[in-house]
Amino acid sequence: xxxxxxxxxxxxxxxxxxxxxxxxxxxxxxxxxxxxxxxxxxxxxxxxxxxxxxxxx
Numbered sequence: 001x002x003x004x005x006x007x008x009x010x011x012x013x014x015x016x017x018x019x020x021x022x023x024x025x026x027x028x029x030x031x032x033x034x035x036x037x038x039x040x041x042x043x044x045x046x047x048x049x050x051x052x053x054x055x056x057x
Contacts, residue, residue: 017042
């Protein structure tokens with residue numbers, strides 16, 4: 001997989017997680033543990049995206 005393809009795949013996963021986080025947060029009683037896990041995963045994806053973008057530049 002090329003770096004650009006990896007970046008695009010990470011962007012899709014990041015956006016998907018963002019939507020899942022928003023959905024969970026809107027629930028009457030959101031699962032705080034699940035929210036924390038998803039936010040941590042989203043942060044890791046963002047960090048990997050940034051790393052790949054700087055490597056690709």
